[in-house]
Amino acid sequence: MIKAISPSLLNTLRRNYSSNVSPTTKLFIDGKFLNSKATEWVDLFDPATNKLVTQVPISTNDEMEAAVESSKTAFRSWSKTSVLTRQQLMLKFQAVIRRDIKKLAQNITLEQGKTLIDAEGDVMRGLQVVEHSCAAGTLLQGESLQNISTDMDIVSYKLPLGVVAGICPFNFPAMIPLWMLPLALIAGNTVILKPSEKDPGATMLLMELLNEVGCPPGIVNVIHGTHNSVNFICDNKDIKAISFVGSDTAGKYIYARGASNGKRVQSNMGAKNHAVVLPDANKESTINQLIGAAFGAAGQRCMALSVVILVGESQNWIPDIVERARKLKVSAGHEPGTDVGPVISRQAKERILKLIESGISQGAKCPLDGRGVLVENYPNGNFIGPTLLTDVQPSYECYKEEIFGPVLCVMSADTLEDAINIINTNPYGNGTAVFTTNGGHARQFVNEIDVGQVGINVPIPVPLPMFSFTGSRGSFHGDLHFYGKQGLNFYTQTKTITSLWRKSEMSSAPSVSMPVH
Numbered sequence: 001m002i003k004a005i006s007p008s009l010l011n012t013l014r015r016n017y018s019s020n021v022s023p024t025t026k027l028f029i030d031g032k033f034l035n036s037k038a039t040e041w042v043d044l045f046d047p048a049t050n051k052l053v054t055q056v057p058i059s060t061n062d063e064m065e066a067a068v069e070s071s072k073t074a075f076r077s078w079s080k081t082s083v084l085t086r087q088q089l090m091l092k093f094q095a096v097i098r099r100d101i102k103k104l105a106q107n108i109t110l111e112q113g114k115t116l117i118d119a120e121g122d123v124m125r126g127l128q129v130v131e132h133s134c135a136a137g138t139l140l141q142g143e144s145l146q147n148i149s150t151d152m153d154i155v156s157y158k159l160p161l162g163v164v165a166g167i168c169p170f171n172f173p174a175m176i177p178l179w180m181l182p183l184a185l186i187a188g189n190t191v192i193l194k195p196s197e198k199d200p201g202a203t204m205l206l207m208e209l210l211n212e213v214g215c216p217p218g219i220v221n222v223i224h225g226t227h228n229s230v231n232f233i234c235d236n237k238d239i240k241a242i243s244f245v246g247s248d249t250a251g252k253y254i255y256a257r258g259a260s261n262g263k264r265v266q267s268n269m270g271a272k273n274h275a276v277v278l279p280d281a282n283k284e285s286t287i288n289q290l291i292g293a294a295f296g297a298a299g300q301r302c303m304a305l306s307v308v309i310l311v312g313e314s315q316n317w318i319p320d321i322v323e324r325a326r327k328l329k330v331s332a333g334h335e336p337g338t339d340v341g342p343v344i345s346r347q348a349k350e351r352i353l354k355l356i357e358s359g360i361s362q363g364a365k366c367p368l369d370g371r372g373v374l375v376e377n378y379p380n381g382n383f384i385g386p387t388l389l390t391d392v393q394p395s396y397e398c399y400k401e402e403i404f405g406p407v408l409c410v411m412s413a414d415t416l417e418d419a420i421n422i423i424n425t426n427p428y429g430n431g432t433a434v435f436t437t438n439g440g441h442a443r444q445f446v447n448e449i450d451v452g453q454v455g456i457n458v459p460i461p462v463p464l465p466m467f468s469f470t471g472s473r474g475s476f477h478g479d480l481h482f483y484g485k486q487g488l489n490f491y492t493q494t495k496t497i498t499s500l501w502r503k504s505e506m507s508s509a510p511s512v513s514m515p516v517h
């Protein structure tokens with residue numbers, strides 16, 4: 001059971017949540033935590049109180065150049081280490097992350113606002129990728145074929161790219177860096193990470209853990225900033241690939257700028273995830289799942305359910321959804337029993353409130369309105385209570401925009417086909433789910449839906465690390481997805497070797513025609 005953090009511990013965390021990141025967030029360059037010489041800083045506030053937690057530097061050009069130099073130098077030796085050495089590092093890394101899950105979660109709750117138990121889930125889903133990477137010996141195997149022609153063999157190797165970069169969003173401060181680091185490192189690359197300027201603390205704690213397990217300096221470097229550091233990453237000639245997770249605006253920009261500079265880019269972007277509820281679904285379980293997926297993490301998950309399409313008689317379930325959502329406890333993430341924490345910032349709160357208002361003014365009904373929620377002891381936090389907008393139409397702003405808050409839009413459809421059509425017309429393709437007890441309907445949904453990640457009676461179908469995170473259409477730019485086999489392919493290039501070892505005789509006369517074996 002998660003206990004409340006005592007006020008004294010919270011204060012200690014605020015002032016000194018890591019020996020290396022207080023009172024300003026440090027850079028991590030060549031294995032050392034360094035004070036930045038930045039002239040510009042981003043204030044980071046606790047979303048539950050809006051008290052200052054730390055200041056995050058906008059890294060200077062010299063600092064970012066130093067990070068690249070360190071990564072380049074480290075690559076020379078790291079790419080030559082044995083696979084077993086890299087595997088040993090990851091085995092040790094997973095052990096210390098597991099040991100420090102609560103510490104990491106406390107930092108996430110402080111900086112990002114989500115509940116402690118949800119923050120532990122954030123770490124856990126990243127840890128699973130670290131664990132998966134420990135199977136390096138199998139994951140990194142290439143292919144081979146003997147006697148492809150007489151006395152001729154072909155083998156292929158998966159080799160690292162060089163220095164690769166990761167640009168992270170605020171909503172999963174541990175999981176997303178851990179979608180990137182383990183496979184990039186196990187493949188022999190070195191990594192420059194730019195965590196979100198809104199909550200870099202978890203990344204800094206992960207760097208402490210890498211140092212603790214003996215990670216060689218320069219294997220990972222951390223720079224901070226916003227557009228400046230993103231542009232630096234996109235343009236730097238020594239950075240070979242970029243992994244990005246975040247909003248559409250940034251993702252499209254980074255994809256275009258990085259690709260035009262010849263880099264490999266994978267860009268996971270925004271979402272509008274729909275659930276379809278058929279009247280034959282298990283009512284109790286479905287309503288509970290809808291509420292968890294819509295309002296968990298205050299709706300700030302890329303796989304949050306932001307739209308539910310009620311088909312036929314399931315439209316009568318709205319009062320039950322309202323009653324159950326109303327019971328969720330809204331408070332600071334470290335308070336016991338909290339279901340819905342604050343959203344990340346005052347600006348995010350304002351934006352979400354505006355989208356709720358626009359929905360109502362365009363014709364939506366609001367049977368559950370979380371706009372005026374009062375949270376005891378936290379008058380200054382960025383809280384919005386669970387909100388339901390019903391009768392939503394595809395033309396409404398609240399439907400077209402990703403709200404990224406605790407707001408569930410409810411739509412209606414007469415048939416499963418109509419519901420599928422609504423979803424396939426939406427530009428996003430991150431995730432979707434259908435709730436039904438009818439296998440035929442489930443199968444039809446899977447076959448006809450044009451979305452990269454589908455749940456059947458599973459509301460947040462985030463694949464485990466032996467698969468890949470396969471958002472599609474407007475939610476993804478690139479060719480190779482995060483983690484799983486595709487993730488490893490993203491961080492490797494293939495070298496194919498064709499060899500001819502003929503015992504009897506070598507070529508006796510020149511041949512100028514194309515060899516066809």
Ligand code: NAD
Pocket residue numbers: 167168169170171172194195196197225226227230245246247248249250251253268269270271301302402404430469471475
């Ligand atoms: P964001 O795009 O604002 O920030 C992400 C990163 O990009 C940050 O490091 C930030 O410094 C940088 N950045 C922000 N604006 C930029 C710009 N205009 N140009 C260049 N760089 C910029 O995203 P966020 O608000 O931190 O995260 C929430 C978004 O991320 C949501 O849209 C959510 O759906 C998405 N997300 C997607 C996935 C996925 O896998 N598809 C996962 C998590 C979050």
